[in-house]
Amino acid sequence: MNRIIICLIISDILIISAFGLILPIFAIFVKEGVTGGSIVAAGLASSIFLLTKSIIQLPLSIYIDSKRKKLSFLIAGTFLIVLVPIVYAFSPSINFIFLAQVVYGLGAATAYPAWFSLFTMHLDRKHRGFEWALWSTGIGLGTALTAYVGARLAEVIGFKNLFFIVSGLSFIGMLVLFFISKRYLKDVEKIEKHLIPRFHK
Numbered sequence: 001m002n003r004i005i006i007c008l009i010i011s012d013i014l015i016i017s018a019f020g021l022i023l024p025i026f027a028i029f030v031k032e033g034v035t036g037g038s039i040v041a042a043g044l045a046s047s048i049f050l051l052t053k054s055i056i057q058l059p060l061s062i063y064i065d066s067k068r069k070k071l072s073f074l075i076a077g078t079f080l081i082v083l084v085p086i087v088y089a090f091s092p093s094i095n096f097i098f099l100a101q102v103v104y105g106l107g108a109a110t111a112y113p114a115w116f117s118l119f120t121m122h123l124d125r126k127h128r129g130f131e132w133a134l135w136s137t138g139i140g141l142g143t144a145l146t147a148y149v150g151a152r153l154a155e156v157i158g159f160k161n162l163f164f165i166v167s168g169l170s171f172i173g174m175l176v177l178f179f180i181s182k183r184y185l186k187d188v189e190k191i192e193k194h195l196i197p198r199f200h201k
Contacts, residue, residue, distance in 0.1 A: 001131060004122040007180045008115060009135045014173030015081065017142030018166045021150030022085070029159050036094035045101045052105025061113035070114040071180060077111025078174040082167055089163035
């Protein structure tokens with residue numbers, strides 16, 4: 001297993017597990033923690049995230065596929081995701097939560113295609129199933145653990161402090177991406193350029 005796969009898995013586990021801290025309490029926060037919040041508003045906020053990501057992701061993924069600097073897109077999208085819990089923490093009204101969800105959707109739409117592209121390109125031919133399973137198991141276990149921990153932390157330290165923790169863990173996940181070897185990326189870029197040169201600018 002090469003360094004790129006390891007870094008991508010660790011980064012994703014940290015970020016997804018961090019947001020797992022919010023999952024069990026997000027609706028409660030929206031209902032009780034911001035002006036104009038309600039259970040319906042929490043459902044609408046989730047829909048805004050999913051719609052934003054879904055609408056933007058397909059055309060953006062085509063653009064990302066045409067570029068070699070996929071790591072840059074991954075880091076940029078991840079940075080937007082890191083900002084989302086900070087916006088939650090300082091949101092005075094439900095409109096700021098909706099705005100945060102748009103940012104979240106844009107970040108996810110940018111990061112996910114780049115992450116999947118890099119991960120797929122660097123899979124070991126003999127261990128593709130294992131490496132995908134390792135990623136899936138890692139985020140599954142991480143989310144299972146943080147779902148409980150997040151609820152307990154929200155009860156003990158409050159929503160705002162919990163959001164700071166989520167942002168901090170996500171930021172560490174983003175930093176892991178900077179350990180990806182440029183040498184490996186250059187080798188893959190050469191392969192890509194040889195296989196589909198007409199897509200690259």
